[in-house]
Amino acid sequence: MKHIIAVLLENEPGALSRVVGLFSARGYNIESLTVAPTEDPSLSRMTIQTTGSDDVIEQITKHLNRLIEVVKVVNLTEGSYIERELMMVKVRAVGKEREEMKRMADIFRGRIIDVTEKSYTIELTGDQSKNDAFLQAIERGAILETVRTGSSGIGRGERILRV
Amino acid sequence: MELSKAEVISASTTALVQKNSTASALPELRGAEILIKSLQAEGVEFVWGYPGGAVLHIYDAFYKQNTIQHVLVRHEQGAVHAADGYARATGNVGVALVTSGPGATNAVTGIATAYMDSIPMVIITGQVPTHAIGLDAFQECDTVGITRPVVKHNFLVKDVADLAETMKKAFHIARSGRPGPVVVDIPKDVSFKKIPYAGYPSSVEMRSYNPVRKGHGGQIRKAMQLLLGAKRPYIYTGGGVLLSNASAELRVLVDMLGFPCTNTLMGLGAYPASDPKFLGMLGMHGTVEANNAMQHCDVLLAVGARFDDRVIGNPKHFAQNERKIIHIDIDPSSISKRVKVDIPIVGDVKDVLCEMIAMMKEGAQKPDSGALGAWWSTIEGWRASQCLQYDPGNGEVIKPQYVVETLWNMTKDADTYITSDVGQHQMWAAQYYRFDEPRRWINSGGLGTMGVGIPYAMGIKLAKPDSEVFCITGEGSVQMCIQELSTCLQYNTPIKIVSLNNRYLGMVRQWQELEYEGRYSHSYMDALPNFVKLAEAYGHVGMLIERPQDVEPALREARKLKDRTVFMDFRTDPTENVFPMVKAGMGITEMLLGSEDL
Numbered sequence: 001m002k003h004i005i006a007v008l009l010e011n012e013p014g015a016l017s018r019v020v021g022l023f024s025a026r027g028y029n030i031e032s033l034t035v036a037p038t039e040d041p042s043l044s045r046m047t048i049q050t051t052g053s054d055d056v057i058e059q060i061t062k063h064l065n066r067l068i069e070v071v072k073v074v075n076l077t078e079g080s081y082i083e084r085e086l087m088m089v090k091v092r093a094v095g096k097e098r099e100e101m102k103r104m105a106d107i108f109r110g111r112i113i114d115v116t117e118k119s120y121t122i123e124l125t126g127d128q129s130k131n132d133a134f135l136q137a138i139e140r141g142a143i144l145e146t147v148r149t150g151s152s153g154i155g156r157g158e159r160i161l162r163v
Numbered sequence: 164m165e166l167s168k169a170e171v172i173s174a175s176t177t178a179l180v181q182k183n184s185t186a187s188a189l190p191e192l193r194g195a196e197i198l199i200k201s202l203q204a205e206g207v208e209f210v211w212g213y214p215g216g217a218v219l220h221i222y223d224a225f226y227k228q229n230t231i232q233h234v235l236v237r238h239e240q241g242a243v244h245a246a247d248g249y250a251r252a253t254g255n256v257g258v259a260l261v262t263s264g265p266g267a268t269n270a271v272t273g274i275a276t277a278y279m280d281s282i283p284m285v286i287i288t289g290q291v292p293t294h295a296i297g298l299d300a301f302q303e304c305d306t307v308g309i310t311r312p313v314v315k316h317n318f319l320v321k322d323v324a325d326l327a328e329t330m331k332k333a334f335h336i337a338r339s340g341r342p343g344p345v346v347v348d349i350p351k352d353v354s355f356k357k358i359p360y361a362g363y364p365s366s367v368e369m370r371s372y373n374p375v376r377k378g379h380g381g382q383i384r385k386a387m388q389l390l391l392g393a394k395r396p397y398i399y400t401g402g403g404v405l406l407s408n409a410s411a412e413l414r415v416l417v418d419m420l421g422f423p424c425t426n427t428l429m430g431l432g433a434y435p436a437s438d439p440k441f442l443g444m445l446g447m448h449g450t451v452e453a454n455n456a457m458q459h460c461d462v463l464l465a466v467g468a469r470f471d472d473r474v475i476g477n478p479k480h481f482a483q484n485e486r487k488i489i490h491i492d493i494d495p496s497s498i499s500k501r502v503k504v505d506i507p508i509v510g511d512v513k514d515v516l517c518e519m520i521a522m523m524k525e526g527a528q529k530p531d532s533g534a535l536g537a538w539w540s541t542i543e544g545w546r547a548s549q550c551l552q553y554d555p556g557n558g559e560v561i562k563p564q565y566v567v568e569t570l571w572n573m574t575k576d577a578d579t580y581i582t583s584d585v586g587q588h589q590m591w592a593a594q595y596y597r598f599d600e601p602r603r604w605i606n607s608g609g610l611g612t613m614g615v616g617i618p619y620a621m622g623i624k625l626a627k628p629d630s631e632v633f634c635i636t637g638e639g640s641v642q643m644c645i646q647e648l649s650t651c652l653q654y655n656t657p658i659k660i661v662s663l664n665n666r667y668l669g670m671v672r673q674w675q676e677l678e679y680e681g682r683y684s685h686s687y688m689d690a691l692p693n694f695v696k697l698a699e700a701y702g703h704v705g706m707l708i709e710r711p712q713d714v715e716p717a718l719r720e721a722r723k724l725k726d727r728t729v730f731m732d733f734r735t736d737p738t739e740n741v742f743p744m745v746k747a748g749m750g751i752t753e754m755l756l757g758s759e760d761l
Contacts, residue, residue, distance in 0.1 A: 010371055014307060014319070025312050055499070062496035068316040068336060071371040163370060 032150025215262025217289025243273025248619030279609025315343025340374025378510030403467015480750025584640030614643030
């Protein structure tokens with residue numbers, strides 16, 4: 001079962017290592033992890049995408065809370081939430097493929113952000129499954145390079161995570 | 164990958180109450196002096212340490228003060244263990260001081276030992292100057308990185324202006340909530356730099372760290388109802404009771420309820436072993452009655468214990484019997500970690516037990532005495548097996564259990580501390596020395612660190628000069644920190660070492676017997692030193708005891724030598740094993756009771 005956990009933590013050197021170290025030391029999965037400071041520069045917000053049974057997720061949440069620098073932990077998957085991931089894909093775009101690639105990018109509401117004679121770089125934003133779908137929709141051999149940020153998540157409606 | 168940060172914003176994270184004084188009128192102090200002031204403000208009496216390049220400024224500051232006693236050990240591991248032993252026996256924060264690089268790496272085992280048993284400690288490590296960090300400087304290592312998995316928290320102090328506040332936080336974190344070791348890494352230039360010193364912060368607030376103290380009233384009420392309605396109740400207590408200083412409350416509650424009670428290895432002494440309601444230690448080497456009660460109770464009250472793998476045996480076997488579980492723990496991550504809990508109560512054990520006692524006094528409900536009577540007769544049936552009886556032998560060879568029993572009989576009414584190392588002797592000490600008081604049994608339960616015995620004993624003896632401190636050890640463990648015998652001489656900490664020397668790494672040999680068809684791979688301690696001469700070489704008294712009839716006189720003699728460290732080398736039966744025993748993978752009631760069960 002996929003879970004998205006949002007963490008507010010002190011923006012201090014070493015805080016990220018502590019979180020990552022916790023996951024590796026206790027054998028938890030990290031599917032993806034994103035982190036950056038918030039509007040309050042003393043606070044960072046982290047989104048961790050992980051998988052595990054309910055018991056494991058409970059332990060993960062408790063152990064995250066146990067870290068001294070962690071201020072708040074919320075499992076976004078427990079309610080309704082929005083997740084977004086930015087993906088940039090450099091694809092081969094020559095001959096017939098060139099037009100096809102442009103169309104495919106449009107269908108997925110992607111944007112072409114860089115062009116050469118032989119390639120396009122396409123930017124897509126969406127949840128991970130949409131980005132996965134795009135990669136599956138285009139020909140595998142046409143993909144030259146892929147970079148993904150990993151998911152960031154936020155609660156829907158009035159669900160707010162703040163200090 | 165590391166979060167870069169333009170500036171450390173401490174003002175927003177910490178509200179500090181400081182003296183109002185103008186910067187110009189403040190005294191200028193070096194980082195090292197500020198460190199001393201911090202330790203003094205925290206009431207530190209002793210620091211165990213070992214000097215080196217990166218901590219020379221700090222050592223110079225120690226030289227200029229006389230309120231804190233510094234103890235020079237012979238190896239950094241001994242420093243951390245000694246401070247740890249002191250913390251376990253007194254409840255104060257133990258402090259150790261080591262240099263950078265190898266000093267810090269030598270301290271890691273001691274830090275991990277304290278971490279696993281939740282012992283409050285502050286370990287100060289020197290670091291190369293800030294401008295040299297990351298450049299593979301002489302005696303540089305990433306101390307914060309290396310210790311991260313085995314500390315409650317750690318700090319690298321990059322600016323002397325943050326030092327006092329960091330020390331305040333370190334002590335606060337170490338001793339509050341679930342205690343643990345905190346490492347403060349101080350680069351050499353930080354300890355040298357002078358700044359106007361505004362005084363030690365009188366309080367600390369951290370928005371990201373606010374441990375719960377008070378248990379949830381509703382949960383406690385539910386727990387009491389469940390307990391009072393139980394037919395086969397059982398109280399299972401661990402090290403958390405000692406850490407919370409809640410032995411008195413535990414005794415009151417157990418006596419009010421009349422329920423059977425067991426302790427983990429770490430919890431021995433929390434409830435008096437001499438009380439008939441005490442069923443002995445439970446777990447891998449626990450008693451038949453303690454383990455059977457654990458398996459067959461219908462309501463289990465777990466207090467400051469964490470269902471360690473050595474306690475519950477095979478989890479599938481443990482889960483075969485239905486029981487309702489109440490779990491009191493300061494650390495939510497210990498709850499429902501290994502077994503499902505029905506009523507979790509997060510809070511300080513002492514607070515929660517006080518609440519429970521108050522509810523008992525107010526409420527009219529009493530335990531079901533009929534059911535309790537039947538439960539007790541079942542327990543007495545298990546007790547009748549007398550599982551700790553051992554073959555006294557033919558009078559030719561010393562039985563290790565006999566040594567511990569004799570020591571207990573001789574010292575049970577004395578003001579005594581018992582430390583142990585790790586192995587068979589540790590289990591025999593836990594089984595045959597019956598502890599009636601908390602913080603008297605000092606051992607490495609969680610990490611199982613061989614070598615802690617002597618440093619633990621010398622750390623305690625320094626703080627408790629009028630108490631008798633015995634270190635029950637084996638010939639394997641004792642050699643792991645034997646250099647500290649030299650420290651015992653220098654600081655006049657006369658400890659009594661009871662070495663149960665069976666010429667084997669006994670616990671390893673026992674497992675090899677049970678699991679590896681007696682292939683004793685590298686468990687024989689060949690070429691042992693002459694421990695008597697070794698003790699004498701260190702300036703102490705050595706004794707060799709080879710016959711059962713000499714055990715008692717030797718112990719008596721050693722106790723008479725009040726101001727000398729005595730090393731007693733007891734030549735014990737090399738074939739003796741620890742029973743009862745739950746083999747790996749077995750359930751806790753599937754015990755081997757003696758060699759006839761093999």
